[in-house]
Amino acid sequence: xxxxVPKEIKAQENRVGLVPGGVKQLTTHGHTVFxxxxxxLGSGVLDEAYERAGAVxxxxxxxxxxxxxxxxxxxxxxxxxxxxxxxxxxxxxxxxLAAVPELGHELVRKRVTGIAYETIEDRHGxxxxxxxxxxxxxxxSVQVGAHCLEKHQGGMGLLLGGVPGTKPGHVVILGGGTVxxxxxxxxxxxxxxxxxxxxxxxxxxxxxxxxxxxxxTLHSNPETIEHxxxxxxxxxxxxxxxxxxxxxxxxxxxxxxxxxxxxVVDVSVDQGGCxxxxxxxxxEHPTYFVGDVLHYCVAxxxxxxxxxxxxxxxxxxxxxxxKLADLGVRAASASDPGLRLGINTMxxxxxxxxxxxxxxxxxxxxEAA
Numbered sequence: 001x002x003x004x005v006p007k008e009i010k011a012q013e014n015r016v017g018l019v020p021g022g023v024k025q026l027t028t029h030g031h032t033v034f035x036x037x038x039x040x041l042g043s044g045v046l047d048e049a050y051e052r053a054g055a056v057x058x059x060x061x062x063x064x065x066x067x068x069x070x071x072x073x074x075x076x077x078x079x080x081x082x083x084x085x086x087x088x089x090x091x092x093x094x095x096x097l098a099a100v101p102e103l104g105h106e107l108v109r110k111r112v113t114g115i116a117y118e119t120i121e122d123r124h125g126x127x128x129x130x131x132x133x134x135x136x137x138x139x140x141s142v143q144v145g146a147h148c149l150e151k152h153q154g155g156m157g158l159l160l161g162g163v164p165g166t167k168p169g170h171v172v173i174l175g176g177g178t179v180x181x182x183x184x185x186x187x188x189x190x191x192x193x194x195x196x197x198x199x200x201x202x203x204x205x206x207x208x209x210x211x212x213x214x215x216x217t218l219h220s221n222p223e224t225i226e227h228x229x230x231x232x233x234x235x236x237x238x239x240x241x242x243x244x245x246x247x248x249x250x251x252x253x254x255x256x257x258x259x260x261x262x263x264v265v266d267v268s269v270d271q272g273g274c275x276x277x278x279x280x281x282x283x284e285h286p287t288y289f290v291g292d293v294l295h296y297c298v299a300x301x302x303x304x305x306x307x308x309x310x311x312x313x314x315x316x317x318x319x320x321x322x323k324l325a326d327l328g329v330r331a332a333s334a335s336d337p338g339l340r341l342g343i344n345t346m347x348x349x350x351x352x353x354x355x356x357x358x359x360x361x362x363x364x365x366x367e368a369a
Contacts (some may be wrong), residue, residue, distance in 0.1 A: 004068025014042025027054030138182030156261025161191030243354030
């Protein structure tokens with residue numbers, strides 16, 4: 001198979017789809033890898049390292065897209081890349097189609113096979129390709145939230161951990177999964193008061209054991225969410241429904257009643273966001289106000305720590321890329337039910353049930369597409 005790695009062009013996205021170690025695995029298996037010149041520089045990976053691993057460097061993204069059977073990326077294609085789509089092309093990346101239905105419709109129209117990192121599951125029903133970025137985004141959510149709470153950033157001028165004789169800040173985290181757990185680790189480590197809200201009682205029991213009383217756990221319902229949000233200095237949205245849009249747990253009316261100068265960081269914004277007032281922002285213009293509440297809703301937060309993110313991501317994604325290249329999509333998905341769940345579009349159809357519902361297309365099973 002011919003595998004292509006173009007440079008990411010989303011604003012301030014410095015990650016890259018493959019590192020030289022992944023290239024070496026593919027070329028050792030007899031595959032050809034084209035890498036756009038400079039694709040890895042944002043992650044500190046030089047062109048020479050790709051060449052030593054056996055990649056062929058091409059000058060332009062157009063060349064990479066045109067010559068590849070499978071494109072390996074990090075972020076979903078943006079409209080300026082839609083022109084590269086063609087029938088039979090495989091795109092292996094984060095797609096998050098529930099938040100960008102027009103991309104899903106375009107992949108279907110062009111009969112592109114879209115394989116989404118975020119819906120591939122392991123044998124335990126977990127999301128191994130989403131996990132490393134969720135870990136990073138969770139940790140970053142409190143890091144950037146603490147920064148936004150500084151007065152000159154528009155926040156209330158609060159140090160999350162406080163100092164002796166002052167109250168620490170209160171971090172409320174909606175969702176106790178990978179994002180929420182990692183957010184809580186950082187918040188607890190900074191000395192903040194932490195509340196985690198989740199609807200899964202088994203998960204709340206686990207978190208209560210893990211944090212040994214250093215984080216309060218609350219069962220999720222409208223009343224507890226309202227009470228927690230009104231107390232929050234920093235509200236972190238960390239809710240995920242695989243393949244689907246995130247549920248809106250916090251209304252605009254509730255946001256406008258939050259403390260003046262409080263901060264919202266919605267990590268689930270790439271799936272539509274779990275806070276009604278959230279809309280995607282970029283690293284260039286990351287924040288905005290709704291009422292007196294500062295919002296940080298960057299849809300590719302891990303792109304800011306590209307070197308860590310790239311290696312963490314490719315540690316997880318490369319094995320599936322190799323399986324796809326060795327076997328092809330149909331045989332690879334037949335041999336791995338978790339990989340089958342990653343196929344969001346194929347043969348002019350939407351092939352993931354939750355995604356199909358979210359973007360308003362009929363669902364067709366991958367083997368029937």
